[in-house]
Each structure stands twice: as C-alpha cells, then as structure tokens.
Amino acid sequence: VFPPELRYAFAKLFNKIFHWFSSYYYFDITEIDGVNTNELYNAVQLYLSSTVSITGTRLSLTRALNSSAITFGLSNNDCMVDNFNGVTVLWEHVVTQRQNQTFSWRPLPEEKRGFTLRIKKKDKLLILNNYLDYIMEKANEIRRKNQDRLLYTNSRGGSLDSRGHPWESVPFKHPSTFETLAMDPKTKREIMDDLMDFANGQNFYQKTGRAWKRGYLLYGPPGTGKSSMIAAMANYLGYDIYDLELTEVHTNSELRKLLMKTSSKSIIVIEDIDCSINLTNRKNNGGGGNAGRNYYESGEIRGGVGGSGEEGGGGNSITLSGLLNFTDGLWSCCGSERIFVFTTNHIEKLDPALLRSGRMDMHIFMSHCSFPALKILLRNYLGYDEGDLDEEITREFEEVLEKAAMTPADVSEVLIKNRRDKGNAVMELLEALKARAERRKKKESNGGGELEEEEDVEEEEEQEKRALESPKDEGSCDLVQDSCKKGDEEDDQKQDDDIIEK
C-alpha cells in the first residue's frame, strides 16, 4: 500500500532515530576499498589473530605461504571482544555475498568481507587516534615474526631474474640464536641491547639526523661463531639476510644497484671481507683519506679497462671507495633499517678506512672458547646446568681453557662425538684441552718464532676457504693489483707471492 519512496524514507528516519539514541559508533573496514585492497583490513585480521583470547566459538585457521606459524581469525559473521587501555570494543567479521557483479577491470571476489568495529561514543577519540595505529604496528610485528626469514644471494653475477631482480632468495632456517651462541654473556647482552635499540630507534635516528643503519664488524679466528652470530642476529630481529658475494659484483655501479634492491629490515653481510677483494694496498699510495679514494678510483678505471682486455679475469673492478660508498654514502640511505655486517679472520689486514669510527659502529671480537662460553656449549650439547659439573672438573676447565685456545667449533666437535655418554664427553673434552695446552706450551718454549700448531690449522682452514672461492676471485685481485704495478715494484713482487700462496 505504501509507495517504495515512502518506505525508504521511513527506514532512513528510523535508522537516524536509532543512531541518535544508540550509545555506539560503528566503523566498517571493508576488505576491498574501490579497487584497492584495504591494508587496514589485513592488519585487523592479523591483529585479532594474536591478541584476543580465544573466546569465539568458531575460529578460522590460516597458514601463510612460507610461514611456520598458524594463525587463527574470526569466522564469518562472528564477534570478538578486545580491550585497549581499559576500553572495550567489539569486532564483528561481516561476510555477505556480492550481488550481480558490476563491471570492473579486475574480477572482484564473490564475497564481500569486512570488519565492523563497535565502540562507545565517548571512546571515539582514543580509538581513532591511538587504537588503529596500534593495530597497524602490532600487525607489522606479527607479520615479521610469522614469516620465515629469507636468505638472498647475488650468486647469479650481474644477471637479473624475470622480475628484474638481482637477488635470488631461499627460505632461511638457520637455528642459531643468541641463546645457543657460546660467548661471553656480557658482550652478548651488549650486542642484543644494541640490536634492540637499533630496531626500536626510528625516532632517535630521525631526531639526530642520522641514517637508520648500523654496521658491525665481526672478527676472530675461523670457527669462533661469526656466521652463527649473523644467523642469531637475523633470528633475533626477524630480519632477512642479504649475503653479498663481492667477487660476483663487477663494478661499483652494480654494487649500488644491488643495494637499491635490498628491502628494509635486513642484514647485509659481506663474509671474509679481506679475501673477497683486495682492500689492503692503501700503503702503496702513502696518502691520507682523500688520496686513498683517488687511488682506488684509479684502480677502478684501470680495472674496468683490464676487464675488457686480455687480463679479463671476470672484469671485477670493485674498489674500496665503491664499498665505502655502499655502506656509508648517500645511497646507503635509500632504504632504512639496515644492518651491515662484515666478517674477517684478520682485522689487521683491513684498510684503516674501513675501521675508522663511524664506519663500522661496533667491532666484535669472537674469541677462542672461554669458560662462560664453554658452559653454554655444555648446556646446549649435553644438557648440563650450572652446578652439574664437579667442582674439581670446573676448576680444571677454568685452568686449561685459556692456555688451550680452542675454538667453540672444535669444542662442539668433541661434544657431539660423545654426546650419548655425558660423563665421557666431559672427560674427552678435558683431555683434548689439556693436550692442546701442552702442545702450545711446548711450541712456545721452542721459541715463539715458529708457527703454533693451531695457527697452522687455522692457516690451513683459511687456505681451504680461499681455494673454494671461484677463480674469478683471483682475477679480481689481479685487476686491483694491476693498478698497483705502476706504483711500487717491491710491493708488486710481494703481492705476486701472496697470490702464489693462495
């Protein structure tokens, strides 16, 4: 009997009156906003999956691609209650069937989904100003934690993949954590705090006008846990790792392009920096900072020419200045929240320019196994707790460890071999340490000039490492060296010897 217009007007009026008297506001957060995906929808979904206690009767479970965690969320048309700063809000997940598909250049899903947030009118300001931001932040955090980390490498040389990306990635599942890392607990704590300060330091970096990045140099003998430390850092912060193979990079501009294609919240690693590239001939030019740069710039030019010429050798013309610009220059800030980690076995071989303060913010020495580190290894491998060891044995360990100078890798080896018999493992380890200490003592008393046995072993390990590196690497050294030939004949001879050694 009523015409439709009148019915519509009544409904509208009724609605208005209802809202007038209702003490609630309702906010709709739809999955798709026009043609764009609504980021807030995804964030709310993630947020609800983690914070709200499981009270709903029906929850949906999801597991994202590459993720190791399962998250739960609200099922269709279910409600959940959340509390924020003492304010209670109600979330409803609304799903409706989409009617007759309107024309769109992108097919829309059949269902229309959204969240409806119901809040008390008096809480409007708090919710709009803080709660939604809080949800976005929380969601980012959850996303980072859920996702397995990726390990990127540039081993394809300069070639790009189908999406124009120079990096190749694989899921990164290294189990090393700060918990399992054997080192002095005090240093470990310092590093962990430093990393946390960095990750939470957006405002600080903004305020002080510094680029949001940090550099760590890890140095120490092979097998002391430098690579394990990098994995632990990535696992601690939830960052991806970019393992930069310098020998595969041919020019400084390629290096810059690689940097531009890294994402934020990542650790950029250059392992064995002293082997990757010849950065040590600064003394040849005998100059200070600027002269050094010029020298390396000139190296780049000659290297570049050499690359296309007879001496080819892969055409690697990365220079120190290129590398410094990579970590330090304007380009290093084209993203944010980046950590650079360099590792080396020989800090003394590195160019002082690389060590200057401000370049690498923290120099971390990974030492031979100390007693606190040993305790961690015993706990990891044998399940020993503080106090489980005999007092007598503890004392013996403390006495011999310093003298033996064994690496955590060697200690772990002994423990793994005997892990089925704990008592035996400890005794074996003590024996091994004593034997090592004895050998060192003998060598020392025979005159310190000789190479000590462990150093022999370390040297061997390093040579293996170098041998494993591609022949291109040698080419790269050749090229940089080529630029030195004209400088100083004696040094030139010495470098040739170096290469023969390698």
Ligand SMILES: Nc1ncnc2c1ncn2[C@@H]1O[C@H](COP(=O)(O)OP(=O)(O)OP(=O)(O)O)[C@@H](O)[C@H]1O
């Ligand atoms: N500090 C440590 N804590 C726990 N495990 C360690 C530690 N150091 C070494 N290891 C063990 O020894 C192995 C080798 O360690 P890692 O590769 O981290 O040494 P590295 O210092 O990177 O050596 P290199 O200089 O040869 O690269 C690892 O598999 C790890 O399990």
Ligand SMILES: [Mg+2]
């Ligand atoms: Mg390593």
